[in-house]
Amino acid sequence: MDSTSSRRHAATANAINILLVEDNPADADLLGEILEEADEIEWSLVHVERLKDALQSLHEQDFDVVLLDLSLPDKQGLPTIAQTHEAAPDLPIVVLTGLSDKVIALEALRQGAQDYLVKGKIDTYTLVRAIRYAIERAHTLKKLRQSEEQLQRLNEELERRVAEQTDELRQKNQSLQSEISERQRLEEELRHALAKEKELSDLKSRIISVVSHEYRTPLATILSSTELLEHYGHNWQEEKKQLHFHRIESSVHHLTRLVNDVLMFSKAEAGKLEFNPVELDVVEFCRDLVEELQLPAQNQHSINLRCLGTHLDVYLDEKLLRQILSNLLSNALKYSPDGGKIQFDLIFDQNTVTFRIQDEGIGIPAKDQPQLFDTFYRSSNVGTISGTGLGLAIVKRCVDIHRGQIVVESEEGVGTTFTVILPLNIEIDLYVYGYSSLEN
Numbered sequence: 400m401d402s403t404s405s406r407r408h409a410a411t412a413n414a415i416n417i418l419l420v421e422d423n424p425a426d427a428d429l430l431g432e433i434l435e436e437a438d439e440i441e442w443s444l445v446h447v448e449r450l451k452d453a454l455q456s457l458h459e460q461d462f463d464v465v466l467l468d469l470s471l472p473d474k475q476g477l478p479t480i481a482q483t484h485e486a487a488p489d490l491p492i493v494v495l496t497g498l499s500d501k502v503i504a505l506e507a508l509r510q511g512a513q514d515y516l517v518k519g520k521i522d523t524y525t526l527v528r529a530i531r532y533a534i535e536r537a538h539t540l541k542k543l544r545q546s547e548e549q550l551q552r553l554n555e556e557l558e559r560r561v562a563e564q565t566d567e568l569r570q571k572n573q574s575l576q577s578e579i580s581e582r583q584r585l586e587e588e589l590r591h592a593l594a595k596e597k598e599l600s601d602l603k604s605r606i607i608s609v610v611s612h613e614y615r616t617p618l619a620t621i622l623s624s625t626e627l628l629e630h631y632g633h634n635w636q637e638e639k640k641q642l643h644f645h646r647i648e649s650s651v652h653h654l655t656r657l658v659n660d661v662l663m664f665s666k667a668e669a670g671k672l673e674f675n676p677v678e679l680d681v682v683e684f685c686r687d688l689v690e691e692l693q694l695p696a697q698n699q700h701s702i703n704l705r706c707l708g709t710h711l712d713v714y715l716d717e718k719l720l721r722q723i724l725s726n727l728l729s730n731a732l733k734y735s736p737d738g739g740k741i742q743f744d745l746i747f748d749q750n751t752v753t754f755r756i757q758d759e760g761i762g763i764p765a766k767d768q769p770q771l772f773d774t775f776y777r778s779s780n781v782g783t784i785s786g787t788g789l790g791l792a793i794v795k796r797c798v799d800i801h802r803g804q805i806v807v808e809s810e811e812g813v814g815t816t817f818t819v820i821l822p823l824n825i826e827i828d829l830y831v832y833g834y835s836s837l838e839n
């Protein structure tokens with residue numbers, strides 16, 4: 400039996416294309432006849448009896464409405480609607496039900512059918528009305544869905560743009576942030592440089608004031624001795640003349656030392672102290688130094704040099720070592736005005752060489768000890784003993800360049816011990832440290 404039949408009523412382009420899915424021939428015929436009477440619409444009708452054929456027709460042709468029976472030979476009940484709907488989502492469905500199927504009919508509406516017609520109660524008027532309303536409603540729904548889709552698209556577009564702009568803003572913000580921190584860093588550097596500049600300029604003024612003050616005494620001595628020699632020298636005995644010559648000489652030495660100290664110190668401050676370690680016989684070096692220093696002391700003091708441990712040749716910077724030891728030894732002499740023994744120990748160890756200089760002089764008050772290595776710092780008990788307070792600052796820098804340590808132990812009125820410990824393997828780090836010490 401042919402499962403598809405069609406009829407037409409004034410089929411024009413405007414005709415409503417109806418798909419009737421109904422397995423009962425009597426019902427189908429009846430509907431056909433009812434439609435025949437509907438003069439106010441133009442229509443064409445395709446009739447099939449099974450859902451399978453209905454789906455096929457939907458696939459092949461466009462319809463304006465489907466009249467769907469829910470008890471077909473190959474599908475019954477609500478799934479019939481679901482499958483039809485799936486095949487043609489925008490197609491309005493009018494469900495055909497029996498009298499007893501009211502509940503199902505209502506459920507069908509919930510599932511997406513546009514309307515339902517109760518078989519046996521259909522007349523031309525209700526049929527036409529149902530078809531028209533179904534088409535109308537489906538049309539409206541389609542438009543609604545389309546505008547919803549459009550809205551959704553717009554919304555997505557909006558979200559995308561917002562996300563894009565947010566991202567752009569975040570990037571701008573980030574680059575702004577890094578610009579700000581770069582500026583802050585530069586500002587900080589500038590502030591630091593200015594502080595350093597100020598520190599240096601303060602230091603310069605202090606050097607000038609201290610040095611000019613320290614210069615006065617030896618210059619006055621030189622002046623008075625030369626004046627005396629000039630005016631009275633011819634009447635003096637040789638011995639007295641020599642005394643004044645000696646005064647002049649030692650004042651000149653003192654001035655020379657002062658100039659050297661200032662030069663040394665400003666070099667150290669500018670990070671320009673050169674570090675040239677050479678293989679050195681330290682014992683020999685210390686012996687010569689002690690001899691040199693003891694000469695003008697006129698036997699008032701005795702420096703006792705002692706070597707402990709296995710005597711090794713070491714790599715040290717001769718110039719810097721001379722600064723360290725001559726400053727410490729001359730302090731020991733200078734701050735022991737009543738004479739006394741000065742013990743100078745040289746101790747060799749596996750990895751270090753230690754210089755220990757111990758005096759029985761005026762000592763250093765405990766409160767002064769923490770600032771001892773500060774530039775120009777002099778302890779409160781120096782009295783009339785002259786000095787600039789530069790010596791230990793220089794010593795400290797020279798020890799630092801050797802990567803060594805310096806420690807002071809002292810008791811006021813009892814004596815002072817300075818201990819300098821220098822590493823022996825300094826040549827390993829030579830270039831690294833030498834370089835960085837020049838840079839900083």
Ligand code: ATP
Nearest residue numbers: 730731734762777778786787788789790791792815
């Ligand atoms: P100069 O620059 O001529 O050496 P200075 O001896 O005063 O002057 P530093 O050598 O730096 O300066 O010493 C700083 C201070 O430490 C001294 O002024 C002194 O108060 C104290 N001091 C250093 N060595 C001794 C010591 N052996 N005994 C007692 N006080 C000392």
Ligand code: MG
Nearest residue numbers: 730786790791
């Ligand atoms: Mg000194």
